[in-house]
Each structure stands twice: as C-alpha cells, then as structure tokens.
Amino acid sequence: MPKSAAYIAIDWGTTNRRIFRMTADGDVLDTVRDDRGILAVRRDEYGREIDSIRSRHGALPIIAAGMVGSTRGWIDIPYISAPADAAALAGALAGAPAERVSIVPGIAFQDAHRADVMRGEEVQVFGAIESGQAPADALFCQPGTHNKWIATHGARIVEFATVLTGELFALLKQHGILAGMLDGTVEDGRAFREGLARGAGATDLTVALFEVRAAVLLEKLAADDAAAFASGLLIGADIGSRGDLAGRCVHLLATGSLATLYASAIEWRGGTSVAIDSHAAFAAGIHKIWKLADD
Amino acid sequence: MPKSAAYIAIDWGTTNRRIFRMTADGDVLDTVRDDRGILAVRRDEYGREIDSIRSRHGALPIIAAGMVGSTRGWIDIPYISAPADAAALAGALAGAPAERVSIVPGIAFQDAHRADVMRGEEVQVFGAIESGQAPADALFCQPGTHNKWIATHGARIVEFATVLTGELFALLKQHGILAGMLDGTVEDGRAFREGLARGAGATDLTVALFEVRAAVLLEKLAADDAAAFASGLLIGADIGSRGDLAGRCVHLLATGSLATLYASAIEWRGGTSVAIDSHAAFAAGIHKIWKLADD
Numbered sequence: 001m002p003k004s005a006a007y008i009a010i011d012w013g014t015t016n017r018r019i020f021r022m023t024a025d026g027d028v029l030d031t032v033r034d035d036r037g038i039l040a041v042r043r044d045e046y047g048r049e050i051d052s053i054r055s056r057h058g059a060l061p062i063i064a065a066g067m068v069g070s071t072r073g074w075i076d077i078p079y080i081s082a083p084a085d086a087a088a089l090a091g092a093l094a095g096a097p098a099e100r101v102s103i104v105p106g107i108a109f110q111d112a113h114r115a116d117v118m119r120g121e122e123v124q125v126f127g128a129i130e131s132g133q134a135p136a137d138a139l140f141c142q143p144g145t146h147n148k149w150i151a152t153h154g155a156r157i158v159e160f161a162t163v164l165t166g167e168l169f170a171l172l173k174q175h176g177i178l179a180g181m182l183d184g185t186v187e188d189g190r191a192f193r194e195g196l197a198r199g200a201g202a203t204d205l206t207v208a209l210f211e212v213r214a215a216v217l218l219e220k221l222a223a224d225d226a227a228a229f230a231s232g233l234l235i236g237a238d239i240g241s242r243g244d245l246a247g248r249c250v251h252l253l254a255t256g257s258l259a260t261l262y263a264s265a266i267e268w269r270g271g272t273s274v275a276i277d278s279h280a281a282f283a284a285g286i287h288k289i290w291k292l293a294d295d
Numbered sequence: 296m297p298k299s300a301a302y303i304a305i306d307w308g309t310t311n312r313r314i315f316r317m318t319a320d321g322d323v324l325d326t327v328r329d330d331r332g333i334l335a336v337r338r339d340e341y342g343r344e345i346d347s348i349r350s351r352h353g354a355l356p357i358i359a360a361g362m363v364g365s366t367r368g369w370i371d372i373p374y375i376s377a378p379a380d381a382a383a384l385a386g387a388l389a390g391a392p393a394e395r396v397s398i399v400p401g402i403a404f405q406d407a408h409r410a411d412v413m414r415g416e417e418v419q420v421f422g423a424i425e426s427g428q429a430p431a432d433a434l435f436c437q438p439g440t441h442n443k444w445i446a447t448h449g450a451r452i453v454e455f456a457t458v459l460t461g462e463l464f465a466l467l468k469q470h471g472i473l474a475g476m477l478d479g480t481v482e483d484g485r486a487f488r489e490g491l492a493r494g495a496g497a498t499d500l501t502v503a504l505f506e507v508r509a510a511v512l513l514e515k516l517a518a519d520d521a522a523a524f525a526s527g528l529l530i531g532a533d534i535g536s537r538g539d540l541a542g543r544c545v546h547l548l549a550t551g552s553l554a555t556l557y558a559s560a561i562e563w564r565g566g567t568s569v570a571i572d573s574h575a576a577f578a579a580g581i582h583k584i585w586k587l588a589d590d
Contacts, residue, residue: 071512079513108513114502115509146472146505162505164472171466177441177459201498204536206529207409210441210457214410217366218374218403234501241499 005029007061008053009286012068013037013120014145018279021057026287031279032057038073046074050098063290065104065282066120069094079108079117085156086126086285090292104289109160116162121148124253124278127285129155133276134251139244141273142253143262145170147238165238166258169231178212184227187257188264191225195232196265200240208233231261239265246270253278300324302356303348304581307363308332308415309440313574316352321582326574327352333368341369345393358585360399360577361415364389374403374412380451381421381580385587399584404455411457416443419548422580423571424450429546434539436568437548438557440465442533460533461553464526473507479522481552483559486520490527491560495535503528526556534560541565548573 006024010017015037021029041049050062069077077094084107093102106119121142128134129152136155142148145167150160173182186192198208212230215221221229239245239262250266250273252259263273301319305312310332316324336344345357364372372389379402388397401414416437423429424447431450437443440462445455468477481487493503507525510516516524534540534557545561545568547554558568 108509110513110515114506115513115515116506117509117512161499161502162509163499164501164504167471168463168501168504171470175466175470176462203496203498204456204458204532205500206459206463206532207456207536209459209463211409211411214403214412214457217412218405218410220405220410237499237501241502 003027003029005058005060007063007290008057009283009290010053010062010064010066010068011120011123011282011286012064012066012073014039014067014072017066017068018282019053019057020283020286021060022283022287022290026284026291028283038067038070041074043074046096047098050101061100061102063093063102063104063286064096065123065286069103069105070119075103077103077105079106082107082109082160083153083156083158084122085154086130086288087292089122089126090289093289093293102293104286107157107160114161116160118148118150118160118162121150121253122157123285123289124276124281125150125152125157125285126155126288127281127283128251128253128276130288131280131284133281134274138251139248140251140253140276141262141266142278143258144254149242161241163238163241165234169234172209172230173227178209178226178230181213181216181223182227182230184224186228186231186261188260189228191221191228192232192261192264193268195229195234196236196239196268197232199233199236200269202237202240205233205237232265235261235265239269248272249274251276253281298322298324300353300355302358302585303352304578304585305348305357305359305361305363306415306418306577306581307359307361307368309334309362309367312361312363313577314348314352315578315581317578317582317585321579321586323578333362333365336369338369341391342393345396356395356397358388358397358399358581359391360418360581364398364400365414370398372398372400374401377402377404377455378448378451378453379417380449381425381583382587384417384421385584388584388588397588399581402452402455409456411455413443413445413455413457416445416548417452418580418584419571419573419576420445420447420452420580421450421583422576422578423546423548425583426575426579428571428576429569433546434543435546435548435571436557436561437573438553439549444537456536458533458536460529464529467504467525468522473504473521473525476508476511476518477522477525479519481523481526481556483555484523486516486523487527487530487556487559488563490524490529491531491534491563492527494528494531495564497532497535500528500532530556530560534564543567544569546571548576
C-alpha cells in the first residue's frame with residue numbers, strides 16, 4: 001500500500017516557495033517549487049493561497065517556515081533567541097490566521113557587538129544535523145542573496161552572521177558606475193582568485209570595488225574578467241569576515257556555481273567544505289519540528 | 296572699464312556642469328550651473344551644446360574638464376600617469392571635435408597593488424594649491440557619489456584612491472533589503488558615531504550592513520536612526536581605509552552636510568580638516584592649466 005500524506009510543509013521564502021507533501025514518518029512524497037514567494041503575495045491573499053495549496057495537494061495540516069512569518073510576509077512571528085535548538089522552535093510554533101496552519105518562528109542573535117536575524121535557514125540546519133549530513137557541532141554556510149554563516153554546538157544554533165554578498169553584486173551589476181561591466185561569466189579562475197586575494201580581510205572593500213572600473217579602463221583587467229574579479233572581491237570579503245576557517249570543515253548549503261565558488265574560496269582560506277542537500281535537509285528539519293510540536 | 300571675458304571654462308561632470316566666464320587674468324566674471332552633465336547629452340549632441348554655450352556666453356575659446364573627456368562623454372581622452380602636475384595636464388590637453396575647444400585629460404594611478412582613475416578632481420586640487428588654499432604637500436578628500444582621497448607632494452598628484460561610499464549608500468537606500476529603512480535624516484550624532492566605530496577598519500563591512508536591518512527589527516536601533524548609522528558605517532569604512540589620518544590635516548573639497556559628516560569622521564580618527572572652496576579651486580586650477588598651455 002502506498003504511503004499517504006499526513007501534512008504539507010512549505011519552505012516559503014522571499015522570491016520562491018517549495019511545497020513538500022510529507023508522510024507521518026517524514027518521507028517526502030513529492031515537492032513542487034513555484035515563484036509565489038512573499039514578494040508575489042499580498043497580505044490579504046494568503047488565505048486564498050492556502051486554499052489553493054490544499055485543493056492541489058490535499059486537505060491537510062500545513063507547517064510553513066521562512067519569510068512568510070516576517071513583517072514582510074503573512075504575519076509577523078516573534079523571533080526566538082539563540083542559542084536555540086529544534087525543540088525551542090517547535091515550542092514557539094505560531095498559528096497563522098487560517099485553520100490548521102502553523103508557522104515556524106525565526107531566530108535572533110545578539111551579543112555586545114552585533115545583532116542578526118534569520119527565518120527559514122534554521123530549519124535546514126537542524127535537518128542537516130538530524131539527517132546525519134552534518135555533526136551536532138558544525139559551521140554552515142548558506143550562500144544566496146544574503147549569505148548566512150551559522151555555527152551550531154550540541155545541535156543548537158549558537159551564533160550566526162548574515163552577509164550582503166549576493167545582493168551587493170546584483171546592485172552593482174544593475175546600477176551605478178560598474179553597471180555594464182559585470183555581465184561576464186563568473187567562474188573559478190584567475191580573475192576570481194585575484195578578487196578573493198584583494199577582498200579577503202580588506203579594510204578598504206569600497207575602494208577595491210572602484211578598482212574594478214579603473215583596472216578595466218587601464219587594461220589591467222580584461223572586460224570579460226571584471227565580473228569574476230568583482231565576485232571574488234565580494235566573496236573574498238565574505239569568507240574573510242570569518243577568521244576561523246583554517247582547518248575547519250564548512251557544511252555548504254548551496255548548489256550550482258555558487259557552491260563551486262564558495263567551496264573554492266573556503267579551500268583557499270585553508271578550510272574544507274562538504275555539500276549538503278538542502279531540500280533533504282529542509283524536509284528532515286521540518287519533520288523534526290513537526291514531530292516535536294506534536295508530542 | 297569692466298574686464299572682458301577671454302575664455303570659457305567648463306567643469307563638465309556626470310550629472311551636472313558648471314560654466315565659468317573667465318578673464319585673461321583668471322578672474323571669474325560669472326558662473327552658471329545646470330544639469331546638462333554627460334548623462335543628459337548624447338555623443339552627437341556635443342557640437343550643438345558648444346554652439347548653445349557660445350551663443351549665451353560669448354564666441355570664445357573653451358576649455359573643459361571632467362567626465363566629458365571619458366568613454367561615457369564626448370571623446371575619450373587618454374589619462375596621463377601619476378605623479379602628475381598641472382604642467383603635465385596642460386601639455387596633454389586634447390582638441391575636441393569642435394573649433395577652439397580643448398579638453399583636460401584625466402589622471403591614472405597604478406602601483407603593484409592597485410589602479411585608479413580620476414577626471415575633473417585634479418583641476419580642483421591644483422587650483423586649491425595654486426590659490427593658496429592648500430600647501431603643495433597635502434591630502435585632499437572630495438566626497439560625493441565617489442569619494443576621492445588625493446595626496447600631493449610638491450604640487451604633484453602622487454597617489455589617490457576612489458571610494459564607492461555615496462553610490463553604495465544610494466543603492467542600498469533605493470534597492471534591496473535595506474530599502475525603506477534608510478529614509479531618515481543623516482546627521483552627526485550618536486547613531487552616526489556608532490556607525491563610524493563599527494565600519495572603520497572593519498574586515499566585515501558586508502556583515503555590518505545587514506546588521507542595520509537586524510538591529511531595527513530587534514529594536515536595538517531606532518528606525519529613524521538607521522540611515523545615520525548606515526551612513527556612519529560607510530563613511531567609517533571610507534575614512535578607515537586610510538591609516539594615515541591621525542595628526543594630519545585633510546583638505547576637504549565639499550560643502551553642506553557631507554562636509555560636516557566627513558569633517559566629523561576625520562576628527563574622530565584623530566585628524567583635522569580644512570574646508571576648501573571647490574568653485575574657486577576649479578577656477579584657479581583651470582586658469583593655471585590654460586595659461587601653461589598658452590605659453
């Protein structure tokens with residue numbers, strides 16, 4: 001007899017969302033990805049979105065994580081404070097304004113020096129540990145528009161930092177003085193490595209960014225290499241913001257060319273990296289939270 | 296008898312231009328500022344622009360400096376190399392494709408580590424020295440969309456660096472995750488000072504930028520203060536990129552609130568600043584070049 005779906009889990013982010021049909025044992029029956037992220041959904045449309053999801057995937061309980069629970073999403077769910085484990089998240093699940101829909105809170109970090117927040121990434125981190133893809137004491141890196149560095153200890157998120165890397169690259173590529181110069185292919189090669197070396201540990205990143213233009217105008221940098229160099233600068237600054245990579249294993253929640261670039265940069269700083277299957281990690285994490293909340 | 300105009304000088308930048316009617320002795324008869332910067336003028340329209348300027352200001356020889364001589368302007372005039380003085384600029388004046396119009400070249404800097412370029416700022420620097428507003432050995436700071444730090448020795452520009460400070464603030468304010476958070480007043484106060492302290496010398500500026508959002512969400516930073524804090528971060532990174540400010544006098548080519556913010560940041564780093572009248576500096580600089588070219 002085929003297994004039947006027990007609930008629906010949604011990884012509901014800013015731009016995209018992924019819907020998982022889950023069994024009571026945490027197996028994934030199927031997943032659907034679409035572009036109905038929170039930027040595409042008005043606050044008064046979420047009830048209709050839920051109806052639509054249930055009409056397609058079954059009249060099941062729903063658990064959602066990510067930016068859907070933010071000031072910019074459906075309903076603002078208060079953050080819980082780091083250090084936090086999956087049980088703390090499960091204990092703080094919040095009901096959405098729709099029947100049998102709960103939302104996972106995000107996590108906030110504060111110390112004397114800095115503050116940071118996350119929504120959604122925490123589920124993948126706990127799932128990676130739960131599914132044995134990462135140990136309970138680990139350092140995760142989750143590149144994207146905003147890269148997140150997340151440190152766990154005893155399967156608790158103890159510290160994290162968000163880096164504006166991808167967003168800055170996109171802004172510089174589309175607008176401002178470097179626009180039109182950053183359309184080349186970004187790949188791991190000499191230009192990318194030169195960017196890493198210039199950006200890592202630099203106290204003058206905003207000077208280095210203008211050098212991209214100067215180096216192209218003065219023909220010190222081929223126009224085709226400018227994007228790779230600029231990406232290297234920003235990823236170098238990102239990687240360099242952590243002084244603790246030498247000899248460490250980083251668990252990389254990324255795929256495709258971003259995974260390649262970050263893996264290369266981490267290795268350049270003396271670390272190693274292991275790729276984590278982020279969809280499997282999300283499923284394992286959300287199921288753990290679901291079970292803990294059910295107990 | 297009133298003095299008569301001998302030539303027209305134009306400080307022709309990206310967004311704006313300023314037209315000076317000059318006597319043979321270098322006195323400024325009048326100036327007009329408009330928004331016909333190079334972004335507003337197509338390459339094939341410059342001839343008509345020159346005709347229009349002469350019909351309003353007199354059928355005189357014209358000397359222009361700034362982005363008008365760039366790949367994005369009227370005609371691309373090759374840079375001369377630093378170290379360079381006003382005589383080197385005068386010796387490399389280029390004819391524009393119009394009668395009796397010459398264009399001042401920009402200056403390029405290269406060493407083993409970095410490359411940089413400028414067009415237009417050099418005229419103000421030489422003029423500030425020529426008019427006695429700054430000594431022949433000086434450090435200039437010229438904030439704006441792109442801040443320029445320019446060091447002179449013996450009235451020659453020996454080194455300079457361009458910082459993307461203003462552009463990054465504008466991009467973050469208009470686009471991306473901080474948009475909508477940076478509309479408050481930017482002024483010298485506690486939030487700006489906290490930003491300076493966080494940004495100066497930081498090797499993790501792209502982490503610090505996301506902290507603006509986190510600190511507002513976690514109510515560690517008042518929403519009204521976010522713009523001042525973010526501006527402090529970027530100006531802090533800018534000022535901090537120079538390790539040589541303590542005990543130094545910086546000649547500041549700026550007016551208004553930018554001048555106040557940079558003066559405050561320079562003082563915070565142990566330096567002092569002197570405000571330079573940048574219009575008078577341009578007039579003195581362009582006249583010096585004009586005379587040198589005439590000899």
